[in-house]
Amino acid sequence: MLDKEAIAKRIAQEIQNNSYVNLGIGIPTLVANYIPNNINVCFQSENGLLGMGPFPKEIEVDPDLINAGKQTITMLPGAALFDSAMSFGMIHAQKIDLTILGAMEVSENGDIANWKIPGKMVKGMGGAMDLVASAKNIIVAMQHVNKAGESKLLPACTLPLTGIRCVKKIVTELAVLSILPEGGFKLLERAPGVSVETIKKATLGKLIIEGEIPEMAFD
């Protein structure tokens, strides 16, 4: 079973060279720590920055420079700043190659829910509805089951939707799965030491298993 850092590390392997990537709040933010040295990536922060760098040293902290998770941040050489309209303009114009975000539920046809539990919790959609409506490629980082032990990979989402038919891949503490165009979670990889049986039990939506399922490989 993977911890959050390992989920981030596995997702980092998905990032293509010379790509523009938007990272959501939570586990996705950690992905930036695991980019292989031979991969050139430019991170977009939807509050108005391309070329986001690592967290600052104490003396570099600038309250005017934050990421979309409201954390203090730095800029890399070649960074560019812009306003929120241009930021979502480049998102909807599909200039971003990959969006990585968290989810409360994902359905077997790629619907995602991640902003609200009616009557209990409301975070708001922030930029997520824009990102999922226009992203070329979406990878979801999340736990396979919720705190009550219920599957988050479902035949259909039960929570209010963020977007429809948009998620392409999911990385959880148990597995890597892709969502097939015709529907269904296709099991691609198992976390080290996790059996196919465990993944079956944790997946309520249609799970497609073909042949031997390899374990995830880490350096």
Next chain:
Amino acid sequence: MINKKVANAEEAIHDIQDGDTLMLGGFGLCGIPEKCIAALVRKGIKNLTCISNNAGVDVFGIGLMLQLKQVKKMISSYVGENAEFERQLLSGELDVELIPQGTLAFRCMAAGYGMPAIYTPAGIGTEVAIGKEVRNFNGKDYLLEKAFEANFSIVKAWKGDTAGNLIFKATSRNFNTVMAMAGKITIAEVEELVEPGELDPNQIHVPGIYVHRIFKGSDYEKRIEKKTTTV
């Protein structure tokens, strides 16, 4: 040059009344008009509709206005990490319209560009789409979203001149530019206020035609919501 300078936050907001609709710039606590918010809190006006990406935190920014029940309705994209905002939303004390962040930006932009509405795919297939016109372009569905109408826009810039030209720093630009362009009356508070000619026209982010009142704020707190550092 037309002089937009006013003395202070009190003078800048003097005619904002109970029931007005305000746009307030900023993302989290970054680039919020903290001097005007403090003046609105002191003035104690109520029943405001506030259009702002967030509502500050419980003890700073628009959160201060929520604590005092000055806000009737919030139009925002993100509530997370603001306990009082979430509490008032869930209890129904506060009317909250949550909309996608890009839609928020584009509805401001549309107002600033004189466009009545825009089309966006954000929210298609979700509860955001309920009751809205959907139109298909090139095989993809889009929602019709109307330009905002606000009595006042209140923004915070890094530098400005008395002609109302504004320059922003780093990610504090966020919604401030499009909101500055969108208000019937736009109020800008700046850290540094100079005479016309002192700012490089090449560097201006918002031309002064959009700005009606400008003043220099002092002793900016610029609180940080999540200070995150490495060694």
